Structure formats: structure tokens, C-alpha cells
Amino acid sequence: MKEIGNHFQLELEEIKAQGLYRSLYSFQVNNGKHLTFNGKAYLNFSSNNYLDLADDERLKQGAIQAIQEWGAGGKASRLIHGSTSLHELLESTIAKFKQTEAALLFNSGYHANVGVLSQLAAEGDVYFTDELNHASIIDGLRLSKAKKVIYPHLDLNSLEAQLKKERAENAKGKLIIVTESVFSMDGDVAPLLDLLSLAEKYDTWIYLDEAHAVGVFGKTGQGLVEACGISTERLQRVIQMGTFGKAFGSFGAFIAGSKNLIEWLVNRVRTFIYTTSLPPAVLGASLVALRMMPAEHVRRDRLWHNLRTLEKLLQTQWNNTFKIVSPIVPIRLNHLEKTLRASEFLKSAGFWLTAIRYPTVASGTERLRLTVMSSHTDEELARLVSTLGEC
Numbered sequence: 303m304k305e306i307g308n309h310f311q312l313e314l315e316e317i318k319a320q321g322l323y324r325s326l327y328s329f330q331v332n333n334g335k336h337l338t339f340n341g342k343a344y345l346n347f348s349s350n351n352y353l354d355l356a357d358d359e360r361l362k363q364g365a366i367q368a369i370q371e372w373g374a375g376g377k378a379s380r381l382i383h384g385s386t387s388l389h390e391l392l393e394s395t396i397a398k399f400k401q402t403e404a405a406l407l408f409n410s411g412y413h414a415n416v417g418v419l420s421q422l423a424a425e426g427d428v429y430f431t432d433e434l435n436h437a438s439i440i441d442g443l444r445l446s447k448a449k450k451v452i453y454p455h456l457d458l459n460s461l462e463a464q465l466k467k468e469r470a471e472n473a474k475g476k477l478i479i480v481t482e483s484v485f486s487m488d489g490d491v492a493p494l495l496d497l498l499s500l501a502e503k504y505d506t507w508i509y510l511d512e513a514h515a516v517g518v519f520g521k522t523g524q525g526l527v528e529a530c531g532i533s534t535e536r537l538q539r540v541i542q543m544g545t546f547g548k549a550f551g552s553f554g555a556f557i558a559g560s561k562n563l564i565e566w567l568v569n570r571v572r573t574f575i576y577t578t579s580l581p582p583a584v585l586g587a588s589l590v591a592l593r594m595m596p597a598e599h600v601r602r603d604r605l606w607h608n609l610r611t612l613e614k615l616l617q618t619q620w621n622n623t624f625k626i627v628s629p630i631v632p633i634r635l636n637h638l639e640k641t642l643r644a645s646e647f648l649k650s651a652g653f654w655l656t657a658i659r660y661p662t663v664a665s666g667t668e669r670l671r672l673t674v675m676s677s678h679t680d681e682e683l684a685r686l687v688s689t690l691g692e693c
């Protein structure tokens with residue numbers, strides 16, 4: 303047994319030799335767009351806190367009030383004795399926001415995807431999954447006995463060919479298309495209306511992960527579903543997943559859909575059944591964020607203003623057709639060392655951007671992942687772009 307330490311040391315050395323070693327680091331200040339690391343101040347361009355709500359006074363007060371009323375802990379799983387009227391209120395508010403019959407909370411987006419996708423389809427069914435879907439989706443699919451068809455990123459021709467084939471061979475089975483609204487490392491957006499047309503043509507469901515779209519897309523921040531103007535009728539075949547940890551500035555996740563779906567999830571999904579319920583502080587903050595969301599169009603508008611501004615700056619700088627369609631802006635360098643060096647250069651200039659590499663993205667597609675917040679100013683964006691130019 304004394305070999306154990308040695309085993310991990312050897313593997314760590316291998317990870318380092320490949321340039322893939324990662325380690326944790328912590329900020330002394332992490333407040334809105336401001337970061338302090340080892341005594342130096344940085345402007346944050348790596349956060350999913352797009353609307354700058356995580357440090358908002360109203361969310362903090364929501365968390366404090368919930369703690370005072372309900373305590374600090376979740377106390378048990380929901381089915382044992384962990385459900386409170388605060389859970390129920392948050393869920394009914396989510397359903398109203400998403401215009402669905404019902405909603406169910408999950409402890410995180412990871413829990414929701416792994417738990418729901420592992421149960422939703424079984425042997426004899428088929429999942430169609432975009433090759434760039436999030437790790438939590440991949441893990442959920444791995445736990446399911448359904449067949450998995452991985453289609454090239456956003457390639458609907460290829461998807462349709464596969465749908466046609468599977469439908470012909472499997473007239474009765476469930477077919478489910480799984481996609482993100484906004485892809486977390488590429489920032490591009492799924493063609494939801496076209497996907498929905500395919501789903502109708504081949505009679506499939508869609509599992510839609512709106513993690514990076516809720517709060518950002520749509521007039522009231524409902525997500526891509528709202529931005530695409532999809533009717534309630536057509537949404538019957540869509541299972542909507544969203545998270546509170548990104549634009550909502552809180553934590554946790556939800557599935558929104560029909561009453562029957564939600565009841566079924568309560569009875570079947572292990573990541574819901576066998577885990578302690580979300581603590582009151584989280585519920586309180588999420589509830590405040592959710593109630594604010596329709597009215598937070600000022601921040602949403604400001605975020606989209608920033609995205610248009612950044613797009614123009616990048617086009618001028620690089621004289622190209624650079625397009626920005628979400629708050630996630632990948633600057634692809636497609637080279638490991640170059641990406642790490644660029645990230646260091648930007649840090650020396652006071653900008654915090656993360657280098658994204660394997661296994662988060664395929665090797666050879668390394669990139670800087672730049673994320674924009676509603677609180678960034680035009681001047682800050684201009685400085686960032688000119689620094690990017692220097693590097």
C-alpha cells in the first residue's frame with residue numbers, strides 16, 4: 303500500500319509534462335468585476351455572473367432573510383423532511399417564469415443533467431447529442447442504457463439523417479435530442495427553431511439545457527425558448543433545464559415542464575431523491591433573482607450593448623467578420639503554449655481570462671474564454687481589446 307503516494311505522483315508528473323496540470327487558486331477579493339490575486343487587482347473577464355447579480359444587495363438580503371426564517375441547513379432530502387414552503391414557492395415562481403405547469407429544483411445543473419438524462423430514456427430508446435454538449439450531459443447519457451448517437455456540432459443535416467434512420471428502425475422507441483442553448487466553451491447558439499421542426503417531423507422530444515441562456519436571452523430572461531418566440535403548444539415536447547448559478551447570481555438548477563413530468567422526476571431521479579435539499583440561503587437568493595429577472599432588462603440591455611461594442615472593437619482590430627452571439631466569446635488560438643502565454647500576458651496587464659484546454663475542449667482547439675458582464679464599461683472593453691491586440 304505504500305505505493306499509493308508514488309502512483310499519484312507519477313501521474314501528476316505526466317499531467318505536468320503534457321502542459322495540462324491545473325491547480326486551485328483563490329482570490330482575496332472577488333466582487334462583481336473586481337478581483338484581487340496575490341495583492342494585484344484584475345478586471346474579471348472569466349465569470350458566468352453575466353448580470354453582476356451575485357454581489358447584489360437584494361440577493362444577499364434574500365439569503366439572510368431565508369436563513370433567519372428557515373435556518374442554515376437543508377436538514378434532509380426533500381422526500382424525507384427537507385421540503386419547505388420556500389422550496390414550493392420558488393418552484394411555483396419558476397413555473398410561472400417559464401410558463402410551464404410545474405418545476406422541480408435540483409441541487410446543481412450537474413445534478414439535474416446527470417440525474418434526469420440517466421433516467422429519461424432506457425433500453426430501446428435513442429439519445430441524439432451534440433458533440434460539444436457539457437460534461438454533465440455526457441455523464442448523464444453514460445448512465446443511461448439508451449443508445450447514444452453523437453452528431454457533429456450544430457450539424458442538422460447529419461442529425462436529420464440519423465433521426466430518419468433510427469425512426470425507421472425503431473418505430474415505437476423514444477427519441478430524444480439533447481442540446482445546450484448556448485454552448486459553454488464556444489458561446490454559439492443552437493438553432494432551436496430548426497431543431498424543433500426536426501423534433502416534430504420525427505416525433506422526438508428535446509432536452510434543452512439553458513444554463514447560459516436564462517437571464518440573458520428573451521425579453522424577460524426566460525432563455526432561448528423566449529427569444530425564439532416558441533408557443534406553449536410547441537413547447538410540449540421540450541424539457542427545459544436552467545440554472546441559478548450563472549446569470550441569476552445564485553446557485554442550483556431546475557427542470558420546468560408538465561405536472562406529470564415533474565411528478566415522475568420526483569419518483570425516479572436519483573440525484574434528486576438521494577441528496578440533501580438546497581439550503582434556505584440559496585433558495586432565498588434564487589427567489590429574489592427570479593422575481594427581479596423580468597424587470598432586470600436594464601442589465602440585460604447593458605450586457606447586449608457591451609457584446610455589440612466588443613464585437614465592433616474586435617472587428618476593427620482584426621478587420622474580420624468576428625461575430626458575438628452570447629456573453630461567451632472564445633478567442634481561439636488552437637495552440638496550448640500560445641494560449642497559456644496569452645493568458646499570462648493579459649494577466650500581467652490586469653485582465654483575468656482563463657485559458658481553456660484539454661480535456662475541457664479538444665486538444666488543438668485551445669482558446670481564451672472571454673466572458674462579458676453587464677457592468678463592464680465601454681472603456682474597459684476598449685482597453686481589453688487593445689491589450690489583446692498587443693498579445
Ligand SMILES: *Cc1c(COP(=O)(O)O)cnc(C)c1O
Pocket residue numbers: 409410411412413415436438482486511513514545546547554555
Ligand atoms: C454550468 C453548466 C452546467 C452545470 O450547472 P451547475 O449548476 O454549475 O452544476 C450544466 N450545463 C451547462 C451547459 C453548463 O454550462
